[in-house]
Amino acid sequence: MIWIRLFAEFFITGLFAVGGGAATIPLLRDMSARTGWFTLGELADMVAVAESTPGPIGVNMASFAGYRTAGIPGAVTATLGIVTPSVIVVLIIARLLDKYRENRITQSVFRGLRPASAALIASACFSLITTVLNAGRAGGSLVSYGNITAVCLAAALVAATRRIKAHPILFIAASAVVGIIFKM
Template identity: 45%
Template sequence: MLILVRLFYEFFKTGLFAIGGGLATMPFLYNISESTGWFSRSDLTNMIAVSESTPGPLGVNMATYVGFSVSGIPGGIIATLGLVCPAVVIIIIISKFLNKFKENPYVEAVFHTIRPTSTGLIVGACWGVVEITMFYVDKFNISSKLIDLFNFKSIIFALILFFLIKYTNKHPVIYIALSAVVGILLSF
């Protein structure tokens, strides 16, 4: 029972402060990983892949995934509720007052500074994923050889996908399916 309370609390905090969408939850998830030991940074990368491949918002999918991993179906439900509750409450409060205060210079200043903060959180989360996926930091720390730092297969595949996405106009599901096939065929 205590684990469910902790799940709700951790994801409530995440939902309250992760301004900017699903990727903005990533720094909070790194923190949850370190403070609880429920999952590793490597597990988190796998969770991102699953969450991005399934319907729904990334943050909600991640909360559900972590909650289910930690405490089954009740954990998935509780973690998801913890994540979305702050948003529901905040939206209700803001909708009551926004029209009254939207021209207020203080409100404008807050929104003006929240945008770069959200961007920084997303970039930080993105770097965490890049670091885990594209680099072998532990291997490099042992050997000190620069060649051991890079995961060349992942870097090359990411670049190929980047250019495919940039120069073709396909649905994201195509790229996800392509990635799954390449992963199976090449034992990525």
């Protein structure tokens, strides 16, 4: 029975979370109150883990909550639950788009969507940058230590990625080492 409930709860979360990982947080808060599967403190832990491990945040949250509730089968069930609505909806939309791909109206719509899509990524990146640069400001001073390290690391990465053609995971690993050494 727990499997069906887990699948159903995360199916609903996947269906109503429009806009990605962060949109699942309020839905999971409601789930916590409704089911008692995890406390709000555990939800905060989940967000921290989900944001910092590889993989989409929404998927990570589902795996974590599923595991807490019912072990490995729970993690699998919850993950499948959260992705199923996406898969169904996207497949329907993709099929429709294939049909009307050459249509002038579809093409006009996408001409408007493309710059919007790039702008939304830019906006997400912008808020990420402000968060990163503000990370050291808790102490009150405007230019604090953590903040300078982040700026220097960012500048170094811009220069390095321009010259060195390596897999991004290498830059990510190097940044993790810098973070540990300089206690970012």
